[in-house]
Amino acid sequence: MNRTPFSLFAALWLAGAGAVSAVENTPLPPGKLRTSGSASAVYSGNGALTVTINRPHSNPEIRIFAPEGGKYWDMSRGKYFAADVTNLSHDRQARLFLLLRTEVPGNKGHLNAGIALNPGETRTLRVALPHQWKYATPEKIPGQRTIDTARIVSIDFNLKGWYEPLEPELVRCRLSNIRLEGKLTPEENASPIHMKGFYPFSDLYGQYVHGDWPEKIHSDADLKKEFEREKAELAASVRPAEWDEYGGWKNGPQLAATGSFRVEKYKGKWYFVDPAGHLFFSHGLDVLIKHTDPVKIDGHEHWFPAEIKPWVYSHRGATCYQATERSLQVKYGKKDYDDDFYKTLAKRLEHWGFNSVGDWGSPDLMAQGKTPYTLQLTDFDWTMPRLGKKFYDVYDPVYQDKMKNLFKIAAERNPMVYKSVDDPMCIGYFIDNELDFGNRRNFAFLRDVMTASADKSAKKAFVAGLRVKYGTVEALNKAWETGYRDWEALLSSNTVPKSRGLRIDMEQFFSRTVELYFRMCRDAVKSAAPDRLYLGCRFLSLDATRPELAVPCAKYADVSSSNIYGHTPANFRVEGMPDRPILIGEFQFSTSLPGRGRFAPNIVAGSTEKERATAYLRYLQGALLHPNIVGAHWFQFRDQPLTGRSDGEGFQTGFVDIADTPYREMTAMSREIGENMYRYRINGKYSDGMKSE
CATH class of the missing domain: 2.60.120.430 (Galactose-binding lectin)
Incomplete structure (x- = not known):
């Protein structure tokens, strides 16, 4: 090997x-x-x-x-x-x-x-x-x-x-x-x-011209040479000896085999249990697709070399260049390389010690049938009626109708959704990502409801509940210290009274609203795929530790998912929280300068790839020893483009770079983790490396 x-x-x-x-x-x-x-x-x-x-x-x-x-x-x-x-x-x-x-x-x-x-x-x-x-x-x-x-x-x-x-x-x-x-x-x-001749600063391979590093690609011959090296490495690789066919702990305890993924608490720690009845910790990567955002070149053609002209194309009305697409065509020696790429990617995951496809994975990879996967039935749908910055008006009939048909809508967009219903490799489904429920920033939910128009479904639902509670507007005015003429005046008002009574009523309405959201999400999953897990909404770190969100999520979701962007989740709060399994949907680390080119750092973990790999190890050790964490998915598989993706992010956070070259320090470390994670979790003791004594 x-x-x-x-x-x-x-x-x-x-x-x-x-x-x-x-x-x-x-x-x-x-x-x-x-x-x-x-x-x-x-x-x-x-x-x-x-x-x-x-x-x-x-x-x-x-x-x-x-x-x-x-x-x-x-x-x-x-x-x-x-x-x-x-x-x-x-x-x-x-x-x-x-x-x-x-x-x-x-x-x-x-x-x-x-x-x-x-x-x-x-x-x-x-x-x-x-x-x-x-x-x-x-x-x-x-x-x-x-x-x-x-x-x-x-x-x-x-x-x-x-x-x-x-x-x-x-x-x-x-x-x-x-x-x-x-x-x-x-x-x-x-x-x-x-420098004289600063432009172009991006080369044919999407790399920064004014920087160098040992694995930098300088020619198509370099691409092919690196690919031959990696193919030989993959061919010599064997599956981690501790894994069963799903990546679960083959040599661990035998639990009930149900033919589907489920969750169970074993010796004080939560786990996924794979279809064969073995303990399973989900070690995964997000955005497992062949390439990410294309780079728009309109108005700054001088950033790029003239050699890109044969590869320029139109995308959504813009002139674009996808450097990774070109590199992959060169590596695989053909334009239609998708099947070969995803076969290689499935082998890469096994060799690197990953047993899970995280969010936003390619259906082509899932169809290989080699790696358990998660699916997202919908990311945040900006076309739906909203309440606040990034939350839905869950009372609106348009939104409720969508949720009743969510599985069908998702399956029409992605045929793997249909297949997943009967596919034992499917772990379960996420719905949404990093919502803002309105309980941050001084309870913005209160303002969002009170300032909404009279025809807003959430506001009508709130006022309807008040009418049941108080009976008369006079009784409400007494509790709120307000002077509304009638219920229609309250509906039409866009002011926010400073009232303890209002705060109490809005907190109760918030609780009902959040519970309704999670119940509809649970029903959207279980009505179509009762044997698959509902994996939650991918909270953003602190939100998962707020009881007003954690409690209703635990009531309806099989697993609470959270994107935990810090250097370890080891002390992630569970005190006062429901005792439920937690799946980390996103985390990442970058290096600082010099790095590979000019990618912007994000969550910095040191100045070298060796330090980044050590940070990855410490994060996973913290997750493995946490009694509620059942998996961790790195965001993301590939570095973001040198000049930034559509929203401006251009982070060096991949396991492979923009030219599809693996970061060997990271892949060696992830293999070490994948081989030893089950015994490490069972032993429950911190150590420098992954091989527990």
Whole structure:
């Protein structure tokens, strides 16, 4: 079997880390501390900083300002910012989020990164500094964000995206040896904006021209050579020995075999159970399709080389280029390569240790019959009557009619939906993604209902319920401290009274509304496919820990799905929540500069692919040891386009790059996880690698 074992992988990682630490270091002196929320911090005699976050709510944060006499931290000549971090807990993982804050507001003015550590572990949080003087490019060029590293206002540590329980000392870490690594001289490293011939900056393969990395494709011959290497590796690969035909734990306990996926609690931990009756942890990838968004070139043809002209086409009224499409045609030697690609992809997943197709997978991959899959019956439907930013008016007859016919509508769009009803490889169905129910931002649901027009179905349902409760408008006015003339006046009003009575009534209506939503979703699944699982609505992190959402979801969904964007889900809140299985629908990590080209970082986990792979390991270890988490799906299979997808995202978050070259550090790590995840989960102990003692 031609693959990198973990012991060798770890050695390579340590060698890489050592190479970085061997460069010139510039210690940063202790700065002025300011804490907020439930965070505290104290310097010890040797300059180390002990950080504690108690009961993480109200945005706990530690900010380190420049020492007396200085307004800014000047990091303009360092290559990396680094700090050694020790998790002082003896029994749980810790995560910490770093923010290098400038005076420019919003994400474009800051640099963020983060780390997760096992109990007692010390590791370096390292991020490459995106200097404006080195990496700035002409205006309106999408891609890597840069910051003014000479004017860093503060070095901040927090949790960001809090979803943990309100516990004392949830995070207790020691930060030491805070430093700059490497030395850069601005005069010797001119920004690409000053280069002669900056344009075109994207090559034929969709890669950044002004950057290089070992796996970069320079010619069609490189593409073919890399593909031959990978084909030989896949041919030599064998299926993980612990897996049954579904990717479940063949050598684990034998439970009832029902012929369908289900969920069951076993020895204090929730699991999927596969059709053969074996425990199943869903280790998957999202967006498993041949390529993602095409790049629009209208108005900026000079970004691209002239060689793309034979490959340019019209898409939705725009002139587009799909670099990955061209690369795949070259790799497979033909235009109609889909069947070969998806056969290769199915083998890739097995070789990489993935046993699940996450959301937005291709029907062509599912039809291979090799890998269990999930389906989404609908993403958020913007054509439906809405209430607020991203939620439906679930009382509207148009929406209710759609939900009664949702399965049929989805099957007409995707024939795999019909097949999935009787396909044991189908795990179940998602409905929607990252809804905004209106319970964030000071209970926006209240405003959305009260300011709605009189013909809005949700408002009519609310007022109808009030008439039943109060009987007369006078009784309502007394409870709300208002002066409505009659019920029609309330329906027609678009003002929001400041009333405790209104708040109580709206909270009750919100509860009924959310329950109605989940009940209709459950019915949409079970009426058509009673043997398949309803996997929830893919909450956005914190929403899954709100009782007003978690309770009705658990009442109707077989599994609560949540997109948990942090560096570990290990401490994901379950206290006070329904005891239900949780499936992580999305998570991801990027590297910071230099990366592979100019992809923008998103959830940064270090400066190298080795550090990104270690972050992936820690995340999965946290998920595996959590008693309620039954799977985790990485978003997404392929890097996003260099110049951004349709909504502007251009993140380096793939297991393969834009030219379809695998990130070998990531695939070696995912294989290690896939081979050992069942015994690791059963053993229930953190360890550096996946092979539990």
